[in-house]
Amino acid sequence: MNKNNIILIGFMGTGKTTLGRRVAERLGWAFVDMDERIEEKEERGIPSIFESQGEDYFRRVETAVLAELAEGTNQVISTGGGCVLREENRRLMAAAGTIVALKASPRTIVDRVRGDANRPLLQGDLEQRVAGLLEQRKEAYDFADLTLMTDERSLEEMVEELAALAAGK
Numbered sequence: 001m002n003k004n005n006i007i008l009i010g011f012m013g014t015g016k017t018t019l020g021r022r023v024a025e026r027l028g029w030a031f032v033d034m035d036e037r038i039e040e041k042e043e044r045g046i047p048s049i050f051e052s053q054g055e056d057y058f059r060r061v062e063t064a065v066l067a068e069l070a071e072g073t074n075q076v077i078s079t080g081g082g083c084v085l086r087e088e089n090r091r092l093m094a095a096a097g098t099i100v101a102l103k104a105s106p107r108t109i110v111d112r113v114r115g116d117a118n119r120p121l122l123q124g125d126l127e128q129r130v131a132g133l134l135e136q137r138k139e140a141y142d143f144a145d146l147t148l149m150t151d152e153r154s155l156e157e158m159v160e161e162l163a164a165l166a167a168g169k
């Protein structure tokens with residue numbers, strides 16, 4: 001591992017926040033959720049940022065936050081689902097540590113995010129929105145160093161796998 005950071009990427013609902021928090025606890029590393037960091041910095045929720053200033057603005061803040069985090073070490077960083085879309089972000093992540101992609105089937109994603117209004121890109125018909133975005137992003141997460149299919153896997157099992165990765169095993 002070049003720098004001691006694990007960077008989790010993946011579509012909405014694949015479990016980046018949930019798993020990231022657990023892995024950080026296990027390793028005694030800092031946990032940073034980029035969506036939460038952006039909300040703190042902007043002092044409002046993601047839906048409000050999208051509504052009042054648009055997605056491009058959100059993406060600029062996202063890159064600024066990632067650039068700051070990339071300077072640090074011993075962190076588990078959970079990125080937002082669209083953080084991989086910018087080339088600049090992919091470069092920052094590659095320089096910052098080991099990139100782990102989380103994947104899940106469309107069915108699992110829909111089940112996991114249903115009822116959560118905090119994802120502006122999933123407003124409307126949920127099944128259609130997930131299917132459409134997954135199609136647009138079908139190769140977007142493929143630059144990771146490691147990919148975990150999360151449908152059938154317990155959090156405990158994945159925590160241990162990532163802890164071993166961090167220990168260089």
Ligand SMILES: Nc1ncnc2c1ncn2[C@@H]1O[C@H](COP(=O)(O)OP(=O)(O)OP(=O)(O)O)[C@@H](O)[C@H]1O
Pocket residue numbers: 010011012013014015016017018019035078079080081112113119150153154155
């Ligand atoms: N491996 C798993 N098994 C079962 N449920 C899971 C698993 N991973 C995550 N979940 C559940 O799925 C939901 C979404 O997970 P989470 O918020 O961690 O996704 P995310 O990738 O951070 O999404 P976003 O990109 O929108 O922030 C949560 O309710 C979480 O408890």
Ligand SMILES: O=C(O)C1=C[C@@H](O)[C@@H](O)[C@H](O)C1
Pocket residue numbers: 011012035046079080081082083118119120121
């Ligand atoms: O997939 C996306 O583009 C997004 C995912 C979320 O994590 C947030 O970063 C935001 O809702 C955008």
Ligand SMILES: [Mg+2]
Pocket residue numbers: 016017018033035078
């Ligand atoms: Mg999250």
